[in-house]
Amino acid sequence: xxxxxxxxxxxxxxxxxLQEAASQSRPVGICLLWLDxxxxxxTILGYHAGDIACAKSLxxxxxxxxxxxxxxxxxxxxxxxxxxxxxxEAQAVLAAHKIIRILGSHLALEQFTVHSxxxxxxxxxxxxxxxxxxxxxxxxxxxxxARLRKEPVFFYSHEADAATQAQLQLQTxxxxxxxxxxxxxxxxxxxxxxxxxxxxxxxxxxxxxxxRGTVPPTIFIPAAEAAGLMNRLSAHVLNTxxxxxxxxxxxxxxxxxxxxxxxxxxxxxxxxxxxxxALRTWNVPAGHVVIEITETAIMDDQRARATTLEHxxxxxxxxxxxxxxxxxxxxxxxxxxxxxxxxxxxSFVRHxxxxxxxxxxxxxxxxxxxxxDLRVVAEGVEDEATLQRLIEMGCDMAQGYFLCAPLDLAxxxxxxxxxx
Ligand code: C2E
Ligand code: MG
Ligand code: MG
Numbered sequence: 001x002x003x004x005x006x007x008x009x010x011x012x013x014x015x016x017x018l019q020e021a022a023s024q025s026r027p028v029g030i031c032l033l034w035l036d037x038x039x040x041x042x043t044i045l046g047y048h049a050g051d052i053a054c055a056k057s058l059x060x061x062x063x064x065x066x067x068x069x070x071x072x073x074x075x076x077x078x079x080x081x082x083x084x085x086x087x088x089e090a091q092a093v094l095a096a097h098k099i100i101r102i103l104g105s106h107l108a109l110e111q112f113t114v115h116s117x118x119x120x121x122x123x124x125x126x127x128x129x130x131x132x133x134x135x136x137x138x139x140x141x142x143x144x145x146a147r148l149r150k151e152p153v154f155f156y157s158h159e160a161d162a163a164t165q166a167q168l169q170l171q172t173x174x175x176x177x178x179x180x181x182x183x184x185x186x187x188x189x190x191x192x193x194x195x196x197x198x199x200x201x202x203x204x205x206x207x208x209x210x211x212r213g214t215v216p217p218t219i220f221i222p223a224a225e226a227a228g229l230m231n232r233l234s235a236h237v238l239n240t241x242x243x244x245x246x247x248x249x250x251x252x253x254x255x256x257x258x259x260x261x262x263x264x265x266x267x268x269x270x271x272x273x274x275x276x277x278a279l280r281t282w283n284v285p286a287g288h289v290v291i292e293i294t295e296t297a298i299m300d301d302q303r304a305r306a307t308t309l310e311h312x313x314x315x316x317x318x319x320x321x322x323x324x325x326x327x328x329x330x331x332x333x334x335x336x337x338x339x340x341x342x343x344x345x346x347s348f349v350r351h352x353x354x355x356x357x358x359x360x361x362x363x364x365x366x367x368x369x370x371x372x373d374l375r376v377v378a379e380g381v382e383d384e385a386t387l388q389r390l391i392e393m394g395c396d397m398a399q400g401y402f403l404c405a406p407l408d409l410a411x412x413x414x415x416x417x418x419x420x
Contacts, residue, residue: 007074007136010082014132017084018125028125029083029092032139033061033099034147037107037116038077045110050076053109057116064098080139089124096120096153104152119146123156171227173209174220178232183207185240186406189416190258190377190399193391198416200290201248202258202399203241204406205233221262230264235274242282242289244409249288252416258290258320263297267304272311279315286316290341293319295327298337313338320377324365334372342369346380349400353385366395 014030021028035057042050054073061079062071068085081099083092103118121142129135138156141164146154177183183205190200207215224233238259245257265271279286291312297305298321312319320341321329325348344365352358362378369376378390381400390398407415 007072007080010072010074010080011132011136013070013072013082014135017082018130018132018135021084021125027086027089027092027127029081029086029089029095030123030125030135030139031081031083031092031096031099032121032123032136032143033079033081033103034119034143035077035079035103035116036118037103037114041109041114042076045112049109053107053114054079056107056109057103060102061099064102065095069095078143080136086124089127092122092124093153093155096122100152118152119143120153121146121156122153128156167223167226170220170223171229173212174207174223174227175229177207177209178229178236181236182209183233183236183240184408185237185244186408187244187412188399188406189404189412190256190397191403192397193387193395198404199254199397200256200258201245201412202292202406203237203245203260205237205260225262225264230262231268231270234261234265234271235278238275238278239281242278242284245288246282246284248409248413248416249284251413256288256290256318257284258292260292260322263294263300263305266293266297266308267302268308269304271308272315275312275317276315287318289317290320291317292322292343294322295324295329298339299327299329299333301333309338325361339374341375341377343377343379344395346400349378349380349386349390350382353389359389362390362395363393366393370394 014028017028035054037057038050038054041053058071058073058079061081065071065081065083066085070082070084072080072082074080081095083095086092099120100118103116105116107114107116121139121144123129123135123138123142125135128138138161141161142154142156144164145157145160146152185203186206187201187203189198190202191197192199205217205221207220209215224230241257241259245255249255261271279289298309309319318340319338320343321339322343323345324342326345342365344362348358348361348365352362366376375396377397377399378395379399381387381390381398381402383402387398387402404415
């Protein structure tokens with residue numbers, strides 16, 4: 001057992017174990033362990049206490065293993081167990097579960113007992129790799145999956161690793177797309193159901209990638225969030241949408257523009273300034289702009305988000321709750337939120353004539369919105385009969401393929417021309 005936090009010592013031991021095992025055609029196992037208790041103790045009682053907790057945990061781990069197995073602390077909260085004398089792979093899993101059992105109880109430290117939920121990633125020689133460095137990376141990948149999935153023990157999986165690498169590639173390509181300014185916007189009309197007139201347009205992002213084809217926003221928005229690219233993407237969307245809106249609006253006055261922002265945008269302190277700048281640059285009155293935020297993001301009562309919403313309202317833009325009905329709304333919070341509009345999610349509107357439960361949900365949302373003096377927009381209107389039913393129900397506005405598909409600026413301008 002070594003207390004020196006150094007993965008190099010572990011790698012050297014692993015290399016010699018691999019050489020021996022290869023000559024005898026035996027498997028070797030690595031159990032990589034994340035000690036959440038050490039992490040917590042570091043932050044509450046300090047690093048000295050964290051070291052004591054780690055030493056205790058290492059003793060417990062060693063006691064759960066065979067004498068030939070070796071335990072190394074390779075990071076602040078990471079421990080690698082080398083199992084060089086396996087006769088079969090199932091033994092590695094058994095050892096991992098023994099470690100989890102022994103560490104999964106409470107750890108006594110000073111006057112406290114600390115709850116522990118350790119995770120283990122397993123990689124095996126030769127099935128998961130021949131080389132010490134590769135095997136350690138694979139055990140680390142398995143440990144990441146264990147923590148993500150909240151499964152105490154996870155075996156290295158090539159598929160899970162490939163999915164993570166594909167995510168990383170997507171994020172890299174998206175970063176380049178932003179550098180090269182290739183993201184565009186499509187616009188979908190919003191129709192007032194009393195007058196039948198087009199009164200607004202929603203900007204929807206599009207990424208035409210030379211290698212991937214059309215990537216939908218449902219894929220690249222989460223990738224932008226994970227890669228820390230959301231600010232750049234939203235700055236691009238805000239400026240493009242307002243510039244293109246300004247061009248259109250001068251020919252067809254009276255329209256409003258709806259722009260989607262993500263949960264991450266709301267924790268960005270610079271967002272109100274960015275929006276103010278963009279409105280000034282493109283000479284768009286704030287009152288013509290609707291900022292759409294999903295129900296899940298808007299209901300999060302994190303202080304920073306609530307402050308940003310207030311700032312946006314002060315600027316004079318309108319706020320809409322997007323995808324209403326798919327998240328968890330607190331009615332108490334809805335009462336106080338500075339919103340102007342509720343958008344009924346596509347998933348309820350699409351089948352409302354076939355499923356009476358959807359129809360009842362749509363009716364309830366319309367009533368709720370009106371009782372709170374909010375405008376209500378139905379998304380995803382795909383046929384005439386649905387449109388008629390929404391008019392009967394008193395819905396204020398609608399958008400959907402039946403009325404107008406999302407179109408690029410030139411096509412939207414042409415589509416709009418005979419209607420205004
Ligand atoms: P959303 O804001 O709720 O937009 C409505 C989605 O429904 C759009 O999908 C639209 O193309 C689609 N839609 C429109 N009419 C119909 C219809 O009649 N039937 C059906 N089944 N669908 C219809 P899209 O363009 O793929 O966007 C998906 C989501 O991605 C958006 O949902 C929005 O949450 C997000 N998104 C799009 N652009 C941006 C953006 O610039 N920034 C951020 N943060 N999110 C964006
Ligand atoms: Mg939207
Ligand atoms: Mg929506």
